[in-house]
Amino acid sequence: MEARLLRQQAMSQTRRALVLDAARAVFEEHGIEGASIREIAKRAGYTPGAIYSYFESKEAIYGALLAESLDRLNTAVNSARPQDDSAAAFLKGKALGWFGFYAANPRELDLGFYLVHGLAPRGLTSDLNQRLNARLHEALVPCQQALMAMGLDAAAAERENTALFAHGVGLLLLQHTGRIRMFKQDATALFDHYLAALLLRIAIHGKDGPDAAGCR
Numbered sequence: 001m002e003a004r005l006l007r008q009q010a011m012s013q014t015r016r017a018l019v020l021d022a023a024r025a026v027f028e029e030h031g032i033e034g035a036s037i038r039e040i041a042k043r044a045g046y047t048p049g050a051i052y053s054y055f056e057s058k059e060a061i062y063g064a065l066l067a068e069s070l071d072r073l074n075t076a077v078n079s080a081r082p083q084d085d086s087a088a089a090f091l092k093g094k095a096l097g098w099f100g101f102y103a104a105n106p107r108e109l110d111l112g113f114y115l116v117h118g119l120a121p122r123g124l125t126s127d128l129n130q131r132l133n134a135r136l137h138e139a140l141v142p143c144q145q146a147l148m149a150m151g152l153d154a155a156a157a158e159r160e161n162t163a164l165f166a167h168g169v170g171l172l173l174l175q176h177t178g179r180i181r182m183f184k185q186d187a188t189a190l191f192d193h194y195l196a197a198l199l200l201r202i203a204i205h206g207k208d209g210p211d212a213a214g215c216r
Contacts, residue, residue, distance in 0.1 A: 016054050019044045023061045063128045069111045070135040076101040077139045088199050091146035099168045106176045167194050
């Protein structure tokens, strides 16, 4: 009985994975709004009714895909190893953790920032959207903690962390779309440059300097 139950669970997980893989392909081609359960089912080789036994809607499927993507993001950040025990090295290591994850996985970037349907979380419930945002924020918390360890207060650290994330995402989008080639630049090199400038600015001005947390 136990062995049969384990086999059934394994088959269920396999079918769920097939549905998610099919849905990712459909979302990339048609966006959330243009996708349908029928098309996802066809791509997965199942009936629409079989899909509904796993997910209540296409938005729920998208939410599951994004949740798994954010789990992989957090794993990448948690696995990032700073060069030494300093707060500066910790900040750089963790920032390169999330940046490197999205640089190496542009499809995860599409999911993470709703690019598959126009930069807006349409169709997601408020509760699901909040939980997904919290998971994304979790991957960014280590950088904010490092900034506070370097002497910034909580508000200043949050501002700097937001600016760091915004700068990195902008570079990732330029890389992802190929637009960065028009500037003859490399996204990772530019992100390294931004990080170095941030660390130097904090080192020079400290927590009390006029530029320690950017424009005040």
